Amino acid sequence: xxxxxxxxxxxxxxxxxxxxxxxxxxxxxxxxxxxxxxxxxxxxxxxxxxxxxxxxxxxxxxxxxxxxxxxxxxxxxxxxxxxxxxxxxxxxxxxxxxxxxxxxxxxxxxxxxxxxxx
Amino acid sequence: xxxxxxxxxxxxxxxxxxxxxxxxxxxxxxxxxxxxxxxxxxxxxxxxxxxxxxxxxxxxxxxxxxxxxxxxxxxxxxxxxxxxxxxxxxxxxxxxxxxxxxxxxxxxxxxxxxxxxxxxxxxxxxxxxxxxxxx
Numbered sequence: 001x002x003x004x005x006x007x008x009x010x011x012x013x014x015x016x017x018x019x020x021x022x023x024x025x026x027x028x029x030x031x032x033x034x035x036x037x038x039x040x041x042x043x044x045x046x047x048x049x050x051x052x053x054x055x056x057x058x059x060x061x062x063x064x065x066x067x068x069x070x071x072x073x074x075x076x077x078x079x080x081x082x083x084x085x086x087x088x089x090x091x092x093x094x095x096x097x098x099x100x101x102x103x104x105x106x107x108x109x110x111x112x113x114x115x116x117x118x
Numbered sequence: 119x120x121x122x123x124x125x126x127x128x129x130x131x132x133x134x135x136x137x138x139x140x141x142x143x144x145x146x147x148x149x150x151x152x153x154x155x156x157x158x159x160x161x162x163x164x165x166x167x168x169x170x171x172x173x174x175x176x177x178x179x180x181x182x183x184x185x186x187x188x189x190x191x192x193x194x195x196x197x198x199x200x201x202x203x204x205x206x207x208x209x210x211x212x213x214x215x216x217x218x219x220x221x222x223x224x225x226x227x228x229x230x231x232x233x234x235x236x237x238x239x240x241x242x243x244x245x246x247x248x249x250x251x252x253x
Contacts, residue, residue: 001238002234002237002238004234004237016160016203017160020159020160020200023199023230024159024230027229027230027231027233027234028230028234028237030231030234031231031234031235031238032238033234033237033238113237113247113248113250114123114237114248114250115250115252116125116250116252117252118127118160
């Protein structure tokens with residue numbers, strides 16, 4: 001089975017990158033590609049439980065992330081070092097994601113057939 | 119011989135990524151490699167937009183892609199979902215919203231599944247593994 005790694009590096013709502021990454025993940029999973037999803041750098045802001053997209057009248061990125069396991073995407077990670085860099089705490093982030101360190105990210109990259117970065 | 123799958127995510131006017139992707143494709147083919155297809159996603163779909171008018175004296179990326187595709191028989195696939203929300207409409211989508219179509223006919227409006235199916239198909243055949251390049 002093809003292994004795809006998607007790395008999402010942008011905060012939600014400011015541009016379309018976070019949404020485009022999620023749509024790509026669903027499309028890949030839909031045709032039987034094994035998807036791993038990593039939130040990196042400012043992409044970690046997508047994981048904040050306190051986000052609210054109502055005012056912006058945008059689809060909630062957080063709700064879509066929480067729904068990923070329903071689409072058979074269960075390998076969802078964030079880079080732990082970047083959480084510290086952004087002065088975020090793990091309690092502020094949604095629990096569907098698992099922390100990984102940069103070594104684990106390197107291994108994930110090496111084990112993937114393709115990587116898409118948004 | 120290697121086979122490449124190309125993914126373009128930036129528009130022709132605010133980034134050189136498209137130009138770099140095209141140069142890469144031309145060089146790869148010149149060296150005897152193969153391009154599975156070129157897939158345009160995010161702002162990259164603007165490469166298919168016939169309404170874009172380059173400034174005087176500037177090269178048109180669209181013309182270059184079309185020439186490349188004609189000469190090398192390489193498929194140019196553009197993501198419909200990414201295109202519609204950016205106002206770049208295929209003939210079919212334009213008819214739904216009673217607007218004009220502005221996707222160049224050399225580009226195939228497809229779903230993202232097309233890109234990932236190519237990935238899957240080539241991973242299952244062990245003769246030629248596919249190398250994915252994002253620009």
